[in-house]
Amino acid sequence: MESRTAEIQRTVVDPMVPRPVSIRKIIWETDDTFTIFLDLDGTVASFKPGQFNMVFVPGVGESAISISSDPLKPRTIAHTIHRVGIVTTALAQKKRGDIVGVRGPYGSSWPVEVARSKDVCIVVGGIGLAPLRPLLFSLFHRRAEFGRIVLLYGARSPLDLLYRVELEEWADRYSVEVLVTVDRGDSSWKGHIGVVTNLFTYVKLDARDTIAYVCGPETMMKFTLDELDRRGVPAEQTYLSMERNMKCAVGFCGHCQYGPYFICKDGPVFVLPQVRHLLEKKEL
Amino acid sequence: MQTEDLGQLLRQHPFVADLSDQHLHVLAGCASNVRYAEGSYLIHEGEVADKFILLRSGRVALEIDMNERGSLRIQTAGPGEVLGWSWLISPFRWHFNGCAVTDVRAIALDGKCLRTKCENDHDFGYEMLKRLSHVMERRLEATRLQLLDVYGSNSGVHT
Numbered sequence: 001m002e003s004r005t006a007e008i009q010r011t012v013v014d015p016m017v018p019r020p021v022s023i024r025k026i027i028w029e030t031d032d033t034f035t036i037f038l039d040l041d042g043t044v045a046s047f048k049p050g051q052f053n054m055v056f057v058p059g060v061g062e063s064a065i066s067i068s069s070d071p072l073k074p075r076t077i078a079h080t081i082h083r084v085g086i087v088t089t090a091l092a093q094k095k096r097g098d099i100v101g102v103r104g105p106y107g108s109s110w111p112v113e114v115a116r117s118k119d120v121c122i123v124v125g126g127i128g129l130a131p132l133r134p135l136l137f138s139l140f141h142r143r144a145e146f147g148r149i150v151l152l153y154g155a156r157s158p159l160d161l162l163y164r165v166e167l168e169e170w171a172d173r174y175s176v177e178v179l180v181t182v183d184r185g186d187s188s189w190k191g192h193i194g195v196v197t198n199l200f201t202y203v204k205l206d207a208r209d210t211i212a213y214v215c216g217p218e219t220m221m222k223f224t225l226d227e228l229d230r231r232g233v234p235a236e237q238t239y240l241s242m243e244r245n246m247k248c249a250v251g252f253c254g255h256c257q258y259g260p261y262f263i264c265k266d267g268p269v270f271v272l273p274q275v276r277h278l279l280e281k282k283e284l
Numbered sequence: 285m286q287t288e289d290l291g292q293l294l295r296q297h298p299f300v301a302d303l304s305d306q307h308l309h310v311l312a313g314c315a316s317n318v319r320y321a322e323g324s325y326l327i328h329e330g331e332v333a334d335k336f337i338l339l340r341s342g343r344v345a346l347e348i349d350m351n352e353r354g355s356l357r358i359q360t361a362g363p364g365e366v367l368g369w370s371w372l373i374s375p376f377r378w379h380f381n382g383c384a385v386t387d388v389r390a391i392a393l394d395g396k397c398l399r400t401k402c403e404n405d406h407d408f409g410y411e412m413l414k415r416l417s418h419v420m421e422r423r424l425e426a427t428r429l430q431l432l433d434v435y436g437s438n439s440g441v442h443t
Binding site for chain 2: 125127156181183189191198202217219223
């Protein structure tokens, strides 16, 4: 099996040098979240679901951002970005044709093959849907090979929901059982209100035959992992994506150290037994 | 609807599905089969908490009245869930409004009838309390998570 370092070296000529790419378009998903489509100028981006790029804004800085597009449509790469910091705010001000730097892809990926002939339960919160969108696309390309696909999605409010049109399409076209909940809503919202773990009340999982993928804020993931455990989904069949402040993205700088791991190189996707003992440690 | 039929309906609800036949029969004596149309209110803040509702289908939103700011929906409950424990706790008043977001079918248990049976049969009362405590614990946990506003600006997922 190819080592992570070898994989990084194969993926990028010099892992620390960003490649200039132009912005094809920007779509605002919500008031503070947008998807930026990068034009790869005829080349292809080979990436796996769950991997991330370092996106560089000249004169501003660089940020680790998950890839949110379809791995089998690699001529354009998309990142869905929550405008929260200096770099993401600078990216939000870009327009079509502007140049940004990209290096990557980096990191481990959501395993797809483990879900063959099994049910899939995806639990996401907030912007956490973006890193799992490529996994969904991968499943859709081979839909018949997988059992049920259940998507439990929690957001802050109805206005903060990502990919609203796609959610309906995924349900209609690919038989995804989409359940959405928000933390707060007004009387115009007819859907669920409450935390994402509440949604487990409405789905019956065949726990032993289910592969779970979890991504979102760490607190939300901890509650979700408890719920999956309560419902009997084995830890070995539960995958999650961890987040720490990433700088070099190749395991040199140590910024994203998480116990014995570097999130950028060994993660961000882990199988639960790898990190379960670390989730309870406050200092990490 | 006959008590036996209500017993069958109750048996399908997760809150009481594994209750003993004897206790289910006691419970059925306080039960009625109810429907609420979309937009109607099942419970009103400040009014006497005279029922305990086991939801069979549809969705109910719990609302807090914010005076001139209207009402804020803080939680929804759906099939297999329960609504209200104020029937058990003095002064037996609702703390929220409960609005049917969709058409709702439910089993309503008379609060006073239930309290009396809990007092008269402590084994039955303890069963009810254990089950309600579990619901309360889950709701409290969910409320804590909701209060954290985990999807706010510092949600921190690779952006």
